Amino acid sequence: MAWRPRAVIVLASGVLLALAGCTPDNPEPDMVVNLIQQDWQHTPGVTPDGGGLRVAATSRSIVEQDGGGGQPNPPVNLAGTHLVATGDFTLSASFTDVTADASLTVYDSPPVIADEFRIEPAGLRLTLRGDDLDIAVFDGSRQKSVTNPQPAHDERVRLQDPGAELTVHRSGDTLKVASGGKIVLSQPLRGIFGSGQLWLGLASDAGSFQVSSLTATAPGGASLSTAGPAVEQASQLPDGLQALAARIRPDFRIGAAVALGPLASDADYGRVLVGNFGAITPENAMKAQNLSPQQGAYTFEEADAILAVAESKGMAVHGHTIAFTEAMPRWMQELPAGTEAERSASARALRDYVTAVVTHFRGRLDSLDVVNEPFDTDQGTGLQQNIWYRVFGPAYPAAVSQAVYAADPQVKQFINENGADVPGRRQDALLKLALDTNAVGGHIYGVGLQAHVYDLETDAIPAGDLTSTLRNFQDAGLHVRISENDVADDDGTDVQAEQYATVLDICLRSSACVSYTTWGVDNRYDWLIDDDGSLQQGHDYLFENGKPTPPYDAIRKVLGG
Template sequence: MLLVMAVAAGCTGQGESIGGRSDEDLLRNHNWTQMPGTTAQNGILRVSASDRHIVEQDSSGGQPNPPLNLAGPHLRSDGDFTVTARMSGVGDDDGDSWLRLYGRVPVIYDEWRQERPSLRVGVTADGRVRVQIWDGEGDEPATSKDFDCGCSGTVTLAVSSIGDTFRVKADGRQLGTVQDPGVFAEGTVWFGLEADAGENERREGWRLTQLIARPESGDSLRVIKAPQLRQAQSDDTLRARAADVERPFDVGTALAENPLLTDSRYRALAGSQFSMLTPENAFKPQFLHPRRGVYDFRDADLLVRFARANDMKVHAHTLVWHEALPNWMREDDDPEEVRRTMLRHIATVAGHFKGKVAEWDVVNEPMSDDEKSYTNGNLGLRSEQSPWYEAMGEEYIDEAFRAAHRADPKAELFLNEYGVEEEGERWDALYDLIKRLKERGVPIDGVGFQNHEYTPGDRTAPETFRSHVQDLAELGVQARVSEMDVPIGEDEEDGRETQAVEMAGKLRVCLEEPNCTSFSTWGFTDRYGSTSDTKIYPPRTADSLPWDTDLRPKRAYEHLLEALRAAP
């Protein structure tokens, strides 16, 4: 069996290995400062309850989204292995404490997490040792097995992968075995550390004081350092052609940190093809502000470091939205407290990234999907689903933009919306909103047109889109294509040509209209595309982005490249 165990470290170095048949100290020999939910000091990690969850679009549910350590080296072995962890402050009714080994890193979509093979072992609040195994076929563990242990205080847990069996020990005592369905079949494991709050809502967590990997057979373990963030550049890429445009113009994409650190081909394309990135998830409140007053910016910071390493701008997404909110943000009934929550969040998040991002989606998707909102005095604004509108009315948009400008005066500030490329009441209402904001002196710089073309009925003629961009120009407002994707239906003949024409048509409009500043797709490869069918498990990937699941360019890429080559 080939094993790769990734552990966190800084994002420097390229493929350097450390050989030897001795045990590998994975804690003290490496930098764990990039691990979300942890604090490192004197070779000890304190693991705190993060309460990270992913809610669905209707704000229901709350799929656990525990952190894992991406920004670090990995360990290789061609045989069986043992991982030993010494954990302090466990048991005693203080919540569960977990070490998780991922055979494949989860894929995080907008409102959904795809679990892949992994093993989780830990000490429960009542002192048992629990082993859980995910097989990549569902959200819940396929196997969960408890062992009596009476463990509390400081416990040394050891998990050995021997053939097709996991053997579990606590303080040197054999507890039992669990069948391995092939968790590490691809030879990769990343480490995650988790702390559950417990019945008493414990927040102080537990401590990891030792983490050792030992080969049980085969050649020696090798530690491979984290990949270099900077990627090689070439002269015939989207970003290279965009740089030749006679005015500043960026071509971008949404990026996710999980594949960025674990898929070298994804990383190479991301760094070489685009001059701007939009964080797909890491800047959303439920990811970086999971508990009231508690922020963790490390996943988001990772994307900013990648952008800096590759001379890319960051279009930060998003400060205020009615979706992707942690549950606690919906708990307040007092309108003034809701207002304070929004303003504190903006001040803290935009302040943290001051000078590090070029642009912000300050308010995302404020327009309503309910026809009544366009006739009952709501002026087309989303009301019932938005805690911000419910507390402040339309004024929440003014306050959000003013707060973002105070926190980061040099950043360009955008409102981002879908479905406004088309003619109709949604566009009319948005245009009227922008006029009102400008009349009130709100510091709004631009509007993002998402251009999600999920069905043939969503497709809009480039000239219609152009007229809206020109309308904004008359108001002194910028425009950008912010999240374009064009899923192809199974019954569409020559769908990829249609996809290419749709994308290139919108890009040409942007290149020809001086107030259109950038063109971005929502991801760039179907391998990690958020339009996958998540109603089945594992998801069925869609055909919606310029690169396919094998990271091969499609016609859409060639059409985009040609549009940039032909630009003034």
């Protein structure tokens, strides 16, 4: 069939309506979306440039708890535009000025980002490297190694014209990839593109490139549209948890840790979050490995998107975190500290980081973890000898606090720690650290008590102990946040609900306890890697697939609902 030129009308939304493609056999026009004209402003490494998009390497990765590893975490357009295409479609892209490599990913859903790993969703990744095109198909099946995901199909194709247009085409149950109109892959869909949504990513591992064209097309009569983040449609509930808490203590905040992926893609997640919570803590988006994967370079886009959601919904933001042993980019881990000259230079680099981050978010944060989990991970009382310790010495919290204060004197500063929820040596050490920091010029407003209850035999937080804890900090002139409360359901949901209710009830009764935050929203995104390396789903949060759990009902009862 001969190619027919199309007359095109550009709509304000960036959707192109192809008119002259109509024929007696195809009476309805094709729908075409010019993706370059869509919203990419919160996608790290992607900027508009001369009618196209410029893509630069971000070097984003997720390190393991011990600082090792480095699972790639290439950006996806989450807070901008994604596509809704329930039938056949074609994606077309043209790359120019490729200095090293150029990748286009098309996902069924956003990746799930946990503290130390990323769960790769079903989708397709095309990577142009010189004359070669790497094609990787992920079918969404359970991976043997979460941190080293392997595609269900992986091949390298030598291209005759590396500068030719690349196309991804879904036709019924078949996936086709072509270069310059020549098909280089044709196979069954293998479980991808079943959600009806297309989430796009543009990335380079080591260089940069220009996207001169990027379009999505659906044949006449098929469905193709653009959509923004799902959370945009969410609204506060007059009888949600925050509304109930405000009737008891107007200044008290009920919060949750959040991630951008589910905010963007899951309407249930957005609905229950905005409906019930008055504050958010970015779970991972404000950690150093996400904000500054390369020294002196910053990727604020995803954190900014989360803060924009909070601002649009009238929610307070608690920043998390500045000085932390984990989630640290390689450049920060490897700062030299062996000599006085090295420590001086490294101190400048760390202060520059603090100043850049806090200045960027100045006026947008109610509070901030300036130091996170400073003590030994074996529940001891000694400071972890991380890069902050090696550069500034054991009084490093004061150096960090002073740098934060210089950049934003209004943000309330907290030291956040686990295992200090009940009286004991670790709690004593946390209290002393906060007071000692302020004694040498720090500005610590209070402490965050994480209140993780993974095992009720060892981690349970009795009402009397928590009451004593809050009194101890109040007597010392410090405020308290319940900062990361979650409770495992291993002993049943009744016991789980009772522990949740106890923590909130005691916090709410104490004027020293200024807020309560649970470390997640929905069990759909509660994942962990077990000791044997397998991926396991937890059931620790207040919602399960958008529906309230017994802990939610228990918390609601505490609030008088």
